[in-house]
Amino acid sequence: MVKIFKYLKKKEWAIIGFSLIFIVAQVYFDLKLPDYMAEITLLVQTDSNALSEIFIAGGWMLLCALLSLVASFIVGYFAARVAAGLSKRLRSKLFSKVESFSMEEINGISTSSLITRSTNDITQLQMVVAMGLQVIVKAPILAIWAIIKISGKSWQWSAATGGAVGVLLLMILTIVIFAIPKFKKIQGLTDNLNRVTRENLSGLRVVRAYNAESYQEEKFEKANGELTSTQLFVNRVMAIIQPGMGVIMSGLSLSIYWIGAYLINSAGMGNKLILFSDMVVFSAYAMQIVMAFMMLTIIFIMLPRAAVSAKRINEVLDTKPTIIDGHITDSTNGIEGELEFRNVSFKYPDSSDYVLKNINFKAHRGETVAFIGSTGSGKSTLINLIPRFYDATEGEVLVNGINVKDYQQKSLHNKLGYVPQRAVLFSGTVASNVGYGDSGCNTYSLNDIEKALSIAQASEFVEKMEGRYEASISQGGANVSGGQKQRISIARAVCRKPEIYIFDDSFSALDYKTDRILRSVLKKETSNVTNLIVAQRIGTIKDADKIIVLDEGKIVGIGKHHELLESCEVYQQIAYSQLSKEELA
Numbered sequence: 001m002v003k004i005f006k007y008l009k010k011k012e013w014a015i016i017g018f019s020l021i022f023i024v025a026q027v028y029f030d031l032k033l034p035d036y037m038a039e040i041t042l043l044v045q046t047d048s049n050a051l052s053e054i055f056i057a058g059g060w061m062l063l064c065a066l067l068s069l070v071a072s073f074i075v076g077y078f079a080a081r082v083a084a085g086l087s088k089r090l091r092s093k094l095f096s097k098v099e100s101f102s103m104e105e106i107n108g109i110s111t112s113s114l115i116t117r118s119t120n121d122i123t124q125l126q127m128v129v130a131m132g133l134q135v136i137v138k139a140p141i142l143a144i145w146a147i148i149k150i151s152g153k154s155w156q157w158s159a160a161t162g163g164a165v166g167v168l169l170l171m172i173l174t175i176v177i178f179a180i181p182k183f184k185k186i187q188g189l190t191d192n193l194n195r196v197t198r199e200n201l202s203g204l205r206v207v208r209a210y211n212a213e214s215y216q217e218e219k220f221e222k223a224n225g226e227l228t229s230t231q232l233f234v235n236r237v238m239a240i241i242q243p244g245m246g247v248i249m250s251g252l253s254l255s256i257y258w259i260g261a262y263l264i265n266s267a268g269m270g271n272k273l274i275l276f277s278d279m280v281v282f283s284a285y286a287m288q289i290v291m292a293f294m295m296l297t298i299i300f301i302m303l304p305r306a307a308v309s310a311k312r313i314n315e316v317l318d319t320k321p322t323i324i325d326g327h328i329t330d331s332t333n334g335i336e337g338e339l340e341f342r343n344v345s346f347k348y349p350d351s352s353d354y355v356l357k358n359i360n361f362k363a364h365r366g367e368t369v370a371f372i373g374s375t376g377s378g379k380s381t382l383i384n385l386i387p388r389f390y391d392a393t394e395g396e397v398l399v400n401g402i403n404v405k406d407y408q409q410k411s412l413h414n415k416l417g418y419v420p421q422r423a424v425l426f427s428g429t430v431a432s433n434v435g436y437g438d439s440g441c442n443t444y445s446l447n448d449i450e451k452a453l454s455i456a457q458a459s460e461f462v463e464k465m466e467g468r469y470e471a472s473i474s475q476g477g478a479n480v481s482g483g484q485k486q487r488i489s490i491a492r493a494v495c496r497k498p499e500i501y502i503f504d505d506s507f508s509a510l511d512y513k514t515d516r517i518l519r520s521v522l523k524k525e526t527s528n529v530t531n532l533i534v535a536q537r538i539g540t541i542k543d544a545d546k547i548i549v550l551d552e553g554k555i556v557g558i559g560k561h562h563e564l565l566e567s568c569e570v571y572q573q574i575a576y577s578q579l580s581k582e583e584l585a
C-alpha cells in the first residue's frame with residue numbers, strides 16, 4: 001500500500017500538508033463547541049445573567065460550527081483532488097505497462113484481471129485515499145485532543161469512556177478477523193465475473209445460434225452468486241458496526257448521566273451546578289472520542305481491502321516484461337527486406353513441448369515466401385516470432401542480418417507490415433484504420449490511404465460507404481463484412497510501406513477472384529518488398545518464389561510449387577485435396 005504512495009506528486013504531498021492545517025482547524029472548532037455549551041448551561045442556570053450573554057455564546061457556537069464546516073469542505077475538496085489525481089496516474093501507468101507486455105505476461109495475468117485491476121482496484125484505492133486523508137489524520141488528533149480536554153474531570157466518567165472505547169476496539173477486532181480474508185476473495189471473484197461477462201459478450205452470436213443462453217446464464221449465475229454471497233457475508237459483518245456504534249454511544253451517554261446523577265446527588269449545593277455543566281461537557285467530549293474511534297474503524301475496514309487492491313496493482317506495475325527492447329534503431333549494413341530463421345526452436349511459456357523445431361530458411365528482398373501446412377503445424381507461431389510477440393526459445397530470427405532482439409521494438413515494427421489471421425479494426429473511420437499508428441515516417445496523407453485501399457482492392461466498397469474514407473467503423477469492425485475487414489486490414493499494412501509484409505492467412509475471407517487480383521497488384525506495386533504469406537489455399541501460394549511446408553513444427557519441404565509437387569509428400573496431400581491433377585498441372 002505504502003509503495004503506491006510513491007506515485008503521488010510533490011504538489012499532491014504539498015496539498016496533503018496544506019490540508020493538515022484545515023484538519024487541525026476543524027478539530028479545534030469541533031472541540032470548542034462543548035466549551036460554549038457549558039457556558040450556556042451555566043448562564044441558563046444563573047438568574048443574574050442577561051439573555052444577550054446567552055445569545056453571544058450561542059453566536060460563537062454557530063460561528064465555530066460554520067468554520068468547522070468550511071474547513072471540512074476544504075479538506076474534502078483537497079482529498080478528492082489528490083485521490084482522483086493518483087487514480088488517474090495509476091490508470092495511465094497500468095495502461096502503458098500493459099502495452100509493454102508480451103502475450104506471455106498478458107496470458108499470465110489474464111485480460112479480465114487486467115481490466116478489473118485498471119478499474120475496480122484503482123477505485124478502491126481512490127476511495128481509501130480520499131477518506132483516509134480526512135479520517136486517518138483527523139481521528140487521532142480529535143481523540144487525543146478530546147482526551148486532554150476531559151482529563152482530570154472525574155475518574156468515574158473517564159472509566160466509563162475507557163470501557164466504551166475498549167468494547168469498540170473489541171468489536172473492530174472481531175470484524176477485521178472475519179472480514180479481511182474475504183476481501184482478497186472478492187477481487188478474485190470480480191475478475192471471474194468480468195471474464196464470464198466478456199466471454200459471453202464476445203461470443204454472443206455463437207451463444208444465440210446454439211441456444212446456449214441458459215448454459216451461459218448458469219455460468220454467469222455461478223460467478224455472480226459466488227461474488228454476491230462473499231459480498232453479503234462481508235456486508236453482514238459490516239452491518240453490525242452501525243447499530244453496535246449506536247449502542248456503545250447511547251450506553252456511554254447513559255453511563256455518564258447516570259454516574260453524573262450520583263455525583264450531583266452526593267455533592268454540596270454550591271458544586272451541583274458546576275458538576276452538571278461538567279457532565280454536559282464531558283458527555284459531548286466523550287461522544288467525540290467515540291466518534292474518532294468509529295472513524296478509525298471505518299478506515300481499518302477499508303484499508304485491508306485497499307491493501308489487496310494495491311498489491312494487485314503493484315503486481316502489474318512490477319512485472320518485468322520478458323520482451324526487452326534492444327538498442328538498434330536501423331540496420332547500417334545496407335541490407336533491406338531480408339529475413340532469416342537460424343536453427344529456431346520454440347515452445348510456449350506454459351508448455352513443455354516444442355511447437356517449432358530447428359527452423360532454418362532465408363527470405364531475400366523482393367521474394368515471396370509462403371508457408372503451408374495442416375492446422376496446428378506452427379505457421380502462425382513461426383510468423384509471430386518476427387514482430388517479437390514471443391521470442392524464440394532457441395536459435396535466432398534475423399531481420400536484415402540483425403537479431404530481432406537487438407532492435408528497438410519500434411524500429412523493428414516499422415520494418416514490418418503485419419496482417420493478422422483475424423482482422424482487427426478499431427472504432428473510428430476507414431481512414432483512421434488504414435492510416436493507423438506511427439510508421440516512423442511522415443503522417444499518412446489521404447493520397448496514401450486512397451492508394452493503400454486501392455491496392456488492397458477495398459476502394460470499390462469504401463467508395464460506396466456513406467462518408468467514403470470518413471465512413472465510420474464500429475468497434476471490432478462490426479459494421480463491415482469479414483472480407484471487407486480483411487481488405488482494410490491489408491490496406492493498413494500497405495499504407496505503412498514496410499520492408500517485409502507478413503500475411504498470416506489474411507486472404508482466407510476473400511473470394512478467389514479478389515484474392516488473385518489483390519496478390520497480383522500487390523506483387524506489382526511492392527516488387528522490392530519481401531512477402532511472407534501463410535495460407536491454407538494452394539491457389540494463394542502457387543506462384544510464390546519459395547514455399548515452406550510445415551508439419552508438426554518441422555520443415556518438411558522447401559521449394560517452388562512444381563518442385564514440391566514432385567518431392568514433398570505433405571505438399572502433395574494438401575495440393576491434391578484442393579485441386580485436381582489437371583488443375584495442378
Ligand SMILES: Nc1ncnc2c1ncn2[C@@H]1O[C@H](COP(=O)(O)OP(=O)(O)OP(=O)(O)O)[C@@H](O)[C@H]1O
Pocket residue numbers: 348351355373374375376377378379380381382
Ligand atoms: N498461446 C499458446 N499457448 C500454448 N500453445 C499454443 C498457443 N498458441 C498456439 N499453440 C499451439 O501451438 C501449435 C501451433 O499453433 P499455430 O497457431 O502456430 O498453428 P497454425 O499452423 O497457424 O494453425 P492454423 O492453420 O490452424 O492457424 C498448436 O498445437 C497450438 O495448440
